[in-house]
Amino acid sequence: MTTAPSPMQTPVRIAVDCMGGDHGPSVTLPACRAFLAKHEQAELLLVGRAAELATAARWPRCTRVDATEVVQMDDPIEVALRRKKDSSMRVAIAQLKTGESGTAAADACVSAGNTGALMALARYLLKTIEGIDRPAIAYAMPNRRDAFTTVLDLGANVDCSAEHLLQFAVMGSALAAAIDGKDEPSVGLLNIGEEAIKGSETIKQAGELLRRAAESGMLNFHGNVEGNDIFKGTTDIVVCDGFVGNAVLKASEGLATMLSDFIRQEFTRTLATKLAALVALPVLNRFKARVDPRRYNGAALLGLRGLVFKSHGSADAFAFEHALERAYDAARNGLLARVHDRIHDTLQALAEAGEPPSPPNSDLTLAA
Amino acid sequence: MTTAPSPMQTPVRIAVDCMGGDHGPSVTLPACRAFLAKHEQAELLLVGRAAELATAARWPRCTRVDATEVVQMDDPIEVALRRKKDSSMRVAIAQLKTGESGTAAADACVSAGNTGALMALARYLLKTIEGIDRPAIAYAMPNRRDAFTTVLDLGANVDCSAEHLLQFAVMGSALAAAIDGKDEPSVGLLNIGEEAIKGSETIKQAGELLRRAAESGMLNFHGNVEGNDIFKGTTDIVVCDGFVGNAVLKASEGLATMLSDFIRQEFTRTLATKLAALVALPVLNRFKARVDPRRYNGAALLGLRGLVFKSHGSADAFAFEHALERAYDAARNGLLARVHDRIHDTLQALAEAGEPPSPPNSDLTLAA
Numbered sequence: 001m002t003t004a005p006s007p008m009q010t011p012v013r014i015a016v017d018c019m020g021g022d023h024g025p026s027v028t029l030p031a032c033r034a035f036l037a038k039h040e041q042a043e044l045l046l047v048g049r050a051a052e053l054a055t056a057a058r059w060p061r062c063t064r065v066d067a068t069e070v071v072q073m074d075d076p077i078e079v080a081l082r083r084k085k086d087s088s089m090r091v092a093i094a095q096l097k098t099g100e101s102g103t104a105a106a107d108a109c110v111s112a113g114n115t116g117a118l119m120a121l122a123r124y125l126l127k128t129i130e131g132i133d134r135p136a137i138a139y140a141m142p143n144r145r146d147a148f149t150t151v152l153d154l155g156a157n158v159d160c161s162a163e164h165l166l167q168f169a170v171m172g173s174a175l176a177a178a179i180d181g182k183d184e185p186s187v188g189l190l191n192i193g194e195e196a197i198k199g200s201e202t203i204k205q206a207g208e209l210l211r212r213a214a215e216s217g218m219l220n221f222h223g224n225v226e227g228n229d230i231f232k233g234t235t236d237i238v239v240c241d242g243f244v245g246n247a248v249l250k251a252s253e254g255l256a257t258m259l260s261d262f263i264r265q266e267f268t269r270t271l272a273t274k275l276a277a278l279v280a281l282p283v284l285n286r287f288k289a290r291v292d293p294r295r296y297n298g299a300a301l302l303g304l305r306g307l308v309f310k311s312h313g314s315a316d317a318f319a320f321e322h323a324l325e326r327a328y329d330a331a332r333n334g335l336l337a338r339v340h341d342r343i344h345d346t347l348q349a350l351a352e353a354g355e356p357p358s359p360p361n362s363d364l365t366l367a368a
Numbered sequence: 369m370t371t372a373p374s375p376m377q378t379p380v381r382i383a384v385d386c387m388g389g390d391h392g393p394s395v396t397l398p399a400c401r402a403f404l405a406k407h408e409q410a411e412l413l414l415v416g417r418a419a420e421l422a423t424a425a426r427w428p429r430c431t432r433v434d435a436t437e438v439v440q441m442d443d444p445i446e447v448a449l450r451r452k453k454d455s456s457m458r459v460a461i462a463q464l465k466t467g468e469s470g471t472a473a474a475d476a477c478v479s480a481g482n483t484g485a486l487m488a489l490a491r492y493l494l495k496t497i498e499g500i501d502r503p504a505i506a507y508a509m510p511n512r513r514d515a516f517t518t519v520l521d522l523g524a525n526v527d528c529s530a531e532h533l534l535q536f537a538v539m540g541s542a543l544a545a546a547i548d549g550k551d552e553p554s555v556g557l558l559n560i561g562e563e564a565i566k567g568s569e570t571i572k573q574a575g576e577l578l579r580r581a582a583e584s585g586m587l588n589f590h591g592n593v594e595g596n597d598i599f600k601g602t603t604d605i606v607v608c609d610g611f612v613g614n615a616v617l618k619a620s621e622g623l624a625t626m627l628s629d630f631i632r633q634e635f636t637r638t639l640a641t642k643l644a645a646l647v648a649l650p651v652l653n654r655f656k657a658r659v660d661p662r663r664y665n666g667a668a669l670l671g672l673r674g675l676v677f678k679s680h681g682s683a684d685a686f687a688f689e690h691a692l693e694r695a696y697d698a699a700r701n702g703l704l705a706r707v708h709d710r711i712h713d714t715l716q717a718l719a720e721a722g723e724p725p726s727p728p729n730s731d732l733t734l735a736a
Contacts (some may be wrong), residue, residue: 052695072530152397180654190615192610193527203526207466226615227618228621232622232626244612250594254597261512262655266651269651275647276648277648279643280635283648290630291630
């Protein structure tokens with residue numbers, strides 16, 4: 001099936017929306033500097049207001065790309081799409097468009113700006129890859145194996161068909177292969193029980209479709225998984241619709257915040273507990289570092305004709321640097337070509353197996 | 369609107385499926401004993417195999433009810449429904465049926481048996497309350513306010529209409545009013561964003577329906593909430609379909625397990641960290657007690673003509689006792705009448721406002 005391209009030896013160029021996020025250049029620029037120090041092959045296009053990027057633009061392997069406007073975190077999508085035509089977000093994404101020369105100015109783009117605007121602009125400017133109906137947002141969540149489970153979609157699509165879920169599975173496989181170096185990453189379909197008979201009609205159909213793709217050798221489909229499997233690390237990838245994925249992601253963030261609040265409160269309750277905290281500090285710090293969400297900052301917008309990564313809006317420089325790392329790894333390992341090839345191969349294999357991927361009136365539907 | 373009945377002064381009778389769960393009588397009977405010691409008004413119907421309940425049946429305020437079969441945790445629903453007609457689960461639920469005298473043998477029923485079988489049997493034997501299409505599973509999750517957020521549905525219904533979500537909101541309000549003593553508990557609709565325009569068509573319609581019910585004074589509707597609001601405690605109740613609720617609940621359990629594993633691993637890594645653990649032990653124990661899921665064991669199956677509570681299958685005696693507590697509180701505070709009255713009043717208010725709760729071709733649908 002897909003032949004994995006070897007990592008690029010040529011420079012990797014990343015377009016950075018320096019103005020995006022809650023903190024703008026005060027966070028993005030230090031992150032860029034730290035990132036560049038670690039990656040000699042990396043070059044950055046710093047996109048934003050000239051005055052604010054003047055100093056940084058003189059750093060080695062940096063080029064300033066001017067953009068006079070900024071998409072605010074609370075700007076409606078329409079404002080980002082129709083009014084702020086010279087926004088740093090838009091100009092950064094535009095660097096991924098293939099010009100007349102057949103090459104694009106940048107290999108990937110990173111923004112900490114608002115997700116809705118980023119997805120809408122990316123979709124408008126880049127379009128989707130052939131065979132992909134809808135882009136999806138993929139995010140790596142830590143699991144008990146001290147590895148990551150890639151979950152998608154996380155909010156780009158509230159209503160998904162079985163075919164969309166298949167596309168998510170294929171794109172997620174390409175991402176895990178490119179970034180985590182797994183050749184045949186395993187895919188779980190999020191459901192309310194492990195038995196194939198459970199779940200909605202859409203989920204049952206998606207399970208059927210994923211099984212067919214697996215039979216064609218196109219996918220390593222594990223079967224149904226449940227919410228807890230994300231953190232168990234049962235599979236490398238967990239596929240779900242954007243509504244469920246978003247609810248799970250946000251609930252997890254909320255629970256983690258609550259638990260760390262509670263730990264802090266317990267350790268600061270009295271003088272004795274504060275002393276205990278001092279003694280336990282190195283251990284607590286190790287624990288904190290292990291689950292530090294900044295370490296896995298950077299969600300991938302998959303299915304577009306260009307690599308777009310979204311950093312958390314409230315990211316600090318350490319977190320934003322990790323989003324840059326993820327974009328860099330994805331570009332260096334040919335994620336774009338991998339998604340394209342995997343989707344192409346999967347659809348072809350399903351067609352050759354005489355199984356159209358989208359049977360409008362299949363037995364499956366009628367049997368409902 | 370609803371007049372809250374004052375707590376029952378007469379004995380509260382709970383039918384206990386003593387054979388259910390992973391551990392059966394070895395857990396359920398000690399839990400019953402501890403529970404009885406705390407509640408002088410309580411009486412228990414101990415349901416199960418005569419031999420295993422012989423000693424317990426001699427305890428004060430206990431009556432043995434024989435049942436020769438046991439629904440296993442992995443029994444398919446069909447087995448529970450059609451084959452094991454003398455199961456402890458079935459007989460326990462049957463105690464809630466109103467006899468010719470107009471009263472039932474028990475006011476509530478508790479089982480740690482398998483959820484699917486429990487729901488199916490309860491639905492078959494008890495039927496739903498008028499105005500309720502589908503029963504829902506409600507569970508109290510801890511929040512940062514050191515209180516609980518009641519979330520429903522948690523898996524009984526994978527595809528829900530706007531009307532179902534309204535019914536969940538009303539039933540959840542009755543539960544929070546009965547158990548947590550809140551007169552007008554606030555309701556949040558789980559969505560992927562707080563703005564009313566976000567989400568699927570069903571969610572938008574549900575939002576509209578909940579707003580109308582709130583305008584009629586029948587519901588304290590807060591608006592849309594996101595996954596993290598469950599643990600923030602933004603609202604007393606969070607309403608969602610069973611697929612989303614189940615995914616969120618299980619992901620939360622998975623995350624909590626992962627984090628406590630990680631803490632344990634860090635504190636047992638070296639001799640130094642083990643010593644630190646000794647010093648920090650009282651603090652860690654306080655933290656552990658604060659988030660102990662056993663303390664909020666016991667999900668309510670709402671919408672049935674009888675109060676059925678489901679304990680976690682792996683519950684120990686401490687946890688099972690808490691499920692008994694929840695059932696006891698619900699029965700004592702007239703949850704059944706509250707659900708009935710609230711649903712009746714809400715549907716009537718919506719009808720009087722000239723707004724049929726289920727417009728087959730509303731503008732809302734057409735505008736999609």
